[in-house]
Amino acid sequence: MATTDVKAPRRASEAGPALDVRTRARNHAIASIGSVLLVWLLVTSVFGLLDPETLPSPLDVARAIATLAVDPFSGSTLFGHVASSVQRWGLGVLAAVLIGVPTGALLAWIPPVRAAVTPVFELLRYIPPFAWIPLAVLWFGAGLTAQSAVVFVAAFPPMVINAQLGVAQVDPLLDKAARALGASSATTLARVVFPVATPSALAGVRIGLSNGWMALIGAELVVGSEGLGFVISQAQSNGETEVIVAGMVCIGVLGMLFDLALQKLSARALRWHA
Amino acid sequence: MTHSTANRTRGPVTGSPTTGNGHDPKLEIRGVTKNFVTRAGEVDALASCDLALEQGEFLTIVGPSGCGKSTLMMVAAGLDEASSGSILVDGEPAGGPGPQRSVVFQRFALFPSRTVADNICFGMQQARVPKPEQAERLEEQLTLMGLGKFRDSYPHELSGGMQQRVAIARSLVLRPEILLMDEPFGALDAQTRLLLQEELVRLRQVHRFTVLFITHSVEEAVYLADRVAVMTRRPGAIKTVIDVPGDAEWRSSDIETAMGHPEFTQLRQRVWKLVKEEIVAS
Ligand SMILES: Nc1ncnc2c1ncn2[C@@H]1O[C@H](COP(=O)(O)OP(=O)(O)OP(=O)(O)O)[C@@H](O)[C@H]1O
Numbered sequence A: 001m002a003t004t005d006v007k008a009p010r011r012a013s014e015a016g017p018a019l020d021v022r023t024r025a026r027n028h029a030i031a032s033i034g035s036v037l038l039v040w041l042l043v044t045s046v047f048g049l050l051d052p053e054t055l056p057s058p059l060d061v062a063r064a065i066a067t068l069a070v071d072p073f074s075g076s077t078l079f080g081h082v083a084s085s086v087q088r089w090g091l092g093v094l095a096a097v098l099i100g101v102p103t104g105a106l107l108a109w110i111p112p113v114r115a116a117v118t119p120v121f122e123l124l125r126y127i128p129p130f131a132w133i134p135l136a137v138l139w140f141g142a143g144l145t146a147q148s149a150v151v152f153v154a155a156f157p158p159m160v161i162n163a164q165l166g167v168a169q170v171d172p173l174l175d176k177a178a179r180a181l182g183a184s185s186a187t188t189l190a191r192v193v194f195p196v197a198t199p200s201a202l203a204g205v206r207i208g209l210s211n212g213w214m215a216l217i218g219a220e221l222v223v224g225s226e227g228l229g230f231v232i233s234q235a236q237s238n239g240e241t242e243v244i245v246a247g248m249v250c251i252g253v254l255g256m257l258f259d260l261a262l263q264k265l266s267a268r269a270l271r272w273h274a
Numbered sequence B: 001m002t003h004s005t006a007n008r009t010r011g012p013v014t015g016s017p018t019t020g021n022g023h024d025p026k027l028e029i030r031g032v033t034k035n036f037v038t039r040a041g042e043v044d045a046l047a048s049c050d051l052a053l054e055q056g057e058f059l060t061i062v063g064p065s066g067c068g069k070s071t072l073m074m075v076a077a078g079l080d081e082a083s084s085g086s087i088l089v090d091g092e093p094a095g096g097p098g099p100q101r102s103v104v105f106q107r108f109a110l111f112p113s114r115t116v117a118d119n120i121c122f123g124m125q126q127a128r129v130p131k132p133e134q135a136e137r138l139e140e141q142l143t144l145m146g147l148g149k150f151r152d153s154y155p156h157e158l159s160g161g162m163q164q165r166v167a168i169a170r171s172l173v174l175r176p177e178i179l180l181m182d183e184p185f186g187a188l189d190a191q192t193r194l195l196l197q198e199e200l201v202r203l204r205q206v207h208r209f210t211v212l213f214i215t216h217s218v219e220e221a222v223y224l225a226d227r228v229a230v231m232t233r234r235p236g237a238i239k240t241v242i243d244v245p246g247d248a249e250w251r252s253s254d255i256e257t258a259m260g261h262p263e264f265t266q267l268r269q270r271v272w273k274l275v276k277e278e279i280v281a282s
């Protein structure tokens, strides 16, 4: 049958203007970070408005990072500390994703479970991750497990809540359409409901990842003998401001890189999403 | 597709399998009522509805907006439970939904994370149709619906009319015994609508499916149907069922020509008057 002849649409991601938008966003990012660095450089090195004990210059900080990269500081090099932070964070958030996302989906899919679990969960949610540190240390000792547990506690709620929202917001008509086309309940869940819930679930994972990272650094400030949080608290005892700021910069940059990586991954997984 | 509709034979296909006391209808809606319980209170959507469709029959339903047409279709599809009454297929309680009672939803209900091709193939995948046959039937539908260039597009990239065509293709590709269509041509431009009406008439000759077809258009209802059922305003019930003569002269022409025919006009006006009474009365 010869129906109306129309051109297939070009997907926005493939089109020219989208590239422009991306390049422009990158230029903006470079310009704004560059300006902050410049102001920082001006108030410290150039005009000397702030003395190095208050705020070291970016050059001092860069030098400190270079030194930390080769000379051990409080037991290991910068890479060692980064590795241990990333490991604890990774374990904690991995557990939160593996348990949190299915839990959220289940809560949305099975109303009685939701009714039973939600009140408890709502209560626990208002206990901040840091409040779990003492108990975690008592249970697991001041090491990897305790730190990862704190990460888990911080990352878990947004992952559960967003996965639940994602599944709950799927149009019930899609479920009906799938069943009318002969799909079983399990197939409907796996092939229709989950994909549609993914954007929301991923948004939760993203929040969880950053919450977990922040909770970890906080926990490392208080307990343990490794990690970036530990580095800055040690540097504070030693009065090494440039090491404190170096640690802070590493924390910020790493957090941002994780987030960028996740965004890249989700953009690929959500090609269908408007 | 051509416009030659000269050899259209219409009317229910007789001689379906018989049981004890004569033959069973293909699809029977028996005493179906439906009320929804909402926060605002109970809504009576359907008063008692009775309809029986013979094997191969094309029955259209018209009625005022909100009278319960979609509700009736959901119940007939097994996707909603009736508050009372039952749905029978071949004389047996129909049970849950399935691909033999294929549904085209008023709101399309396309799967947003699947491409056009994956939407159309979804039902065949569930039925484990062999891959080569899936590909063949997919091509057939893409051509039929003029969707060839959009096979890899996602629903949100399509216009409403194209989404509707995907929804129809997704249903037709299963070659169901019973087709339940809820305003399937509502979002189409006049031209495409015309072509798909013709196509549906042709497919029905080939596949002999039984069709329950909801529409807002009285012309469409009369043109396509063996019988037109008019519903009352909410709570909906079947007010009247009007036979459309299978041997009418305008049967062999396309809808535009048919509309010029006095016999057609008379039928259309009769149906329209019945619908209007319900709109005025509410
Ligand atoms: N899930 C629901 N919950 C509560 N009320 C509902 C629900 N579905 C439908 N209704 C109500 O039932 C009545 C019939 O709705 P339905 O969608 O069947 O009408 P319709 O005849 O298909 O209308 P239209 O021609 O506008 O599509 C309406 O009053 C509607 O508000």
Ligand SMILES: [Mg+2]
Binding pocket: B069, B070, B071, B106, B182
């Ligand atoms: Mg409707």
